[in-house]
Amino acid sequence: MRRTRTTTLTAGVLTAALAASLAAASPVAADPTGPPADDPALAGFHDQEPAWAPCSEEHLRGLECADVEVPLDYSDPGGERITVAISRAEATDPDRRRGILLTNPGGPGGHGRAMPLPLDLETGVGMLGDTRVSEVYDVIGMDPRGSGGSSPRLDCEAEPLPVHTRPTDAEFSQTTRAAISYQRACEQNQGHLLPHMTTANTARDMDVIRAALGEEKANYLGYSYGTYLGAVYGSLFPERLDRSVLDSSMHPELTYREAFLWQSRAYSENMERYTAWLAEHDDAFGFGATPDEVYATLDATSERLREEPYRGHPAVEYYDGTMFDYEVGEHSRYQANWNLFAAYHWFLVNDQPMPEEFVGLSLLVPGEYQGATPDLQNAVLCEQEWPRRLSLYRADTRRYREEHPYGTGAYRAVPQPCTFSTLEPAEPPVGLERDGYPEGLVIAGEFDAQTPHEGGAAMAERLDHAFVTVTGDGGHGFYTPFGLDCVAEAVDAYLVEGAAPEDATCQGLPPAEVGAEPLAEAEPEAEELLPLSEALRAGGPGL
Secondary structure (H helix, E strand, C coil), X not given: CCCCCCCCCCHXXXXXXXXXXXXXXXXXXXXXXXXXXXXXXXXXXXXXXCCCXXXXXXXXCCCEEEEEEEECCCCCCCCCEEEEEEEEECCCCXXXXXXXXXXXXXXXXXXXXXXXXXXXXXXXXXXXXXXXXXXXXXXXXXXXXXXXXCECCCCCCCCXXXXXXXXXXXHHHHHHHHHHHHHXXXXXXXXXXXXXXXHHHHHXXXXXXXXXXXXXXXXXXXXXXXXXXXXXXXXXXXXXXXXXXXXXXXXXXXXXXXXXXXXXXXXXXXXXXXXXXHHHCHHHHCCCCCHHHHHHHHHHHHHHHXXXXXXXXXXXXXXXXXXXXXXXXXXXXXXXXXXXXHHHXXXXXXXXXXXXHHHHHCCCCCCCCCCECHHHHHHHHCCCCCCCCHHHHHHHHHHHHHHCCCCCCCCCCCCCHHHHCCCCCCCCCCCCCCCCCCCCEEEEECCCCCCCHHHHHHHHHXXXXXXXXXXXXXXXXXXXXXXXXXXXXXXXXXXXXXCCCCXXXXXXXXXXXXXXXXXXXXXXXXXXXXXXXXXXXXXXXXX
């Protein structure tokens, strides 16, 4: 079973989950603002002693929690203060302890305090407690400023944008109006906070955490958007960063919007592979004997579900075309389970009631814990300038709904709240460089649609890091408890044993085989579905 980052997705939070679908980067080099790490104005923050106590939240049971004070505005350290909520699981082998491991699950806006826990497959909570890094590091989780248990928590009191994978011109207008309303509400209700909710400030918070914990240097493990955050931290504080792993890395040069559109194209590439496989197995599933015929079947199903939602799904009351487009695109990433997914899609295509046993394959299964703050994500997205011409968005929307409708589809081609921001970014993006900290490790999956492989290769080249490619795999987040031994061995040799990071290629699982009675054979057993459904939800659109 591959190792994947954990996120849960429900029908009720589909909008929020899709809102977390991004890969971001710094398009231009720029000098950061704010005081240097050793500025006397920060001494009081660095010298604070976190008051550790058992975490009070049920989903964090077993960890210690504390709050760390940081400046809201690092260019004015004597001004307003906010708190960042952190957690800790101390190294299980104290004699081999080698410091702290700061972590981030992605997002932006993902809550990270659960990351030091062992992974609970039923709730989707936890991450690193079952990995070898927990032996030698105090693993530190963090809810980034503005999210989770940090205070104040960003809350725009605004309705999220509607989600359409194939927005019509009328839905384009609807979404545009919703984006304007959302951004106006955010600026009205949280305008004094928004300019300070940036990647650079989160990196500065991480350095305050390092100092407050009495550590000369920090180690780092970040996933997806967390790879960008880690690269920013190393660029701002090279003398404070030791070992670092950037798992499912973003591209170091794309703007947020460029990265969103790249995601849609990457989903289409996976769909080309999946439809070709389905065509090869037309005798089993009956979707079509050629990829074009398969596409026609899937497109017709999406259109039918748009007009008349499916009511035979065991997880949700009704299931529409956008849900279908999204799930088919997501499933196309995981070739080792295509037989299960094709059986799942068969019930939707043929408008037949779906057996309860298949619910674990759905990305819409309710989860006990939703670990993200979508309003923070939008605030971070606005740290970059967005195009203002609606004609550009309209043209891209029309093209992407036709050419790239699956996965996230054209959802991110429409205007976003940041398109209508009236607030200036607090500072330019940080130029990514490695000048003064050790060589690290970058990991990327060949068929990852959230942070495509080429972005990881570009990040490894930009920072001169070693690069691990997972071939034949569309997963997202590979260093977790249920994954490829090759990836675990590469990360553990570096982070735990101290070996120099090395380039490597890890082979993912081959495409699924189909037997003589595929629907019967594909029917999943309950014991199979816990890890499988976690892998799927983890690979969902959240970063």
